[in-house]
Amino acid sequence: MTHPLKRPDFDVIAGWMKPGERVLDLGCGEGELLMLLAARGLRGWGIERDPGHVLAAVENGINVIQSNLEAGLAGFEDDAFDHVVLSRTLQTMRHTQQILAEMLRVGREAVVSFPNFAYWKNRMAVLNGRMPVSEDLPYQWYDTPNVRFFTMLDFESLCAEMGIVIRDRQVLDERGALITEEPNFLGSLAVYRIGRGG
């Protein structure tokens, strides 16, 4: 996982959270989001698999737990956190439904961000016969950590199937600007705030 310096989705995510709340960041990298949230008065814990990132997160003074997300969130209590965040990581995971269910078990609500495969430039790339490479999909097909390729419509349909409620949605273009029209066509990165249905 790379963590580009510019993370406009962090502003969206932070905007959904209030000081004093507790956040679990899955695949927290070097702890960039948790540092931003700590500066805004939230309390955070991160999960990270990569030793280099764990070390950097410790250097950054972040609570980081070295663990593989594919093993789920066993050991964490139900409703332990106000928010569970999975930013730009869902597309790298095999156990998609399991992690979504686990996030909404241990968190009151969850935030998921992912590159939208239906972004118009990605569609163009495929129409031209090539797999897309962009700001939000910055890998070649042979070295990508991404194993799931899906669109906003696909994600929303899975949420409906799993009884997950979409509470908020912000969509960004490649430059990080907010998109309001035709999001599944003009949006490169989608950020969702989701909760348990019923």
Add this chain to the structure above:
Amino acid sequence: MAERLSVGPVTPRRIAFAEPLPLAAGTALPHWELVYETYGTLNAAKSNAILVCHALSGHHHVAGWYADAPQNVGWWDNMIGPGKPIDTDRFFVVGVNNLGGCHGSTGPATTNPATGQPWGADFPVVTVSDWVQAQARLADALGIDAWAAVVGGSLGGMQALQWAIDLPSRVRHALVIAAAPKLTAENIAFNDVARQAILTDPEFHGGHFYRHGTRPTRGLRLARMLGHITYLSDDQMAAKFGRKRRPDAGSYGFGVEFEIESYLRYQGDKFAGWFDANTYLLMTKALDYFDPAQPYGDDLAAALAQARAGFLVVSFSTDWRFSPARSREIVNALVKNHQQVSYAEIASPHGHDGFLMEDPYYHTVVAAYLRNITT
């Protein structure tokens, strides 16, 4: 041994306590002494002190060497020193030999004032909590109100955990390395076989072997051989020894044939030559009794709830004595309480002994964590 990064020549010190120490067993030690070493300089605010707790066979000689015995290097010298992860340019580091030990602190070989004879088997069974209370008296004597950190591996990590629970206002950070929140039945079983090896040695004399001018070296040797197996990993043993045989090995007999046999016997002999059998019994018993959650309805999170420390928990991938899953129990309890905790699982071939080895990732994580501690 003029290593660039060593604290250099060190001198052990001794401190006597006249105030009796009440013990978990119900008795008290009337008069007792601790042997300890210090490295680095205690700052004016006395806020830069780190306590290093030792494991089963450890002691106060944690770093540096002795002027009259330069080959006698401290057991955690790769971790502690100027510029090392536990940086003595910044921290004042204290190593202490625990009560019941055999390196100078009051223990089974010390004279029992009631009898004028060595305590031997009559030395009271001491617990991890007892050690914490004794170490706290040493902190009092050194003028240290609160440790910047309490650090330990294995049984030492258990002391760090117990410190955070028993004396929460006196521990700002706890580094719990290659430890577990309590022993499993399998752990206790291994310890009991080790104890049985000692207890059934005819030279043990019910723990009063000193007065017979002998030592139960056969039992102690077996205990160490068994223990040593649990400190290594299967992978590492396979890589280091495999099924290799001694060049002079016979066959179809019971002599030393495989290299692993030779290695274990050597380790057993070496250990039995200097360690005290009664101390071995006491240390394994302290391990067995360690269970900080027990007074809290077996709820580890409830036990840890009062801790004020930040925690760094570290485990080693091939440690099967106290596996990563056991460290995760500690981490999960702390997260449940929304306490400050980081956790690193070190990929290591060295089994439980990994905590003593020099590993770049392990050492940089410890260094990074300690750098963020204010003094």
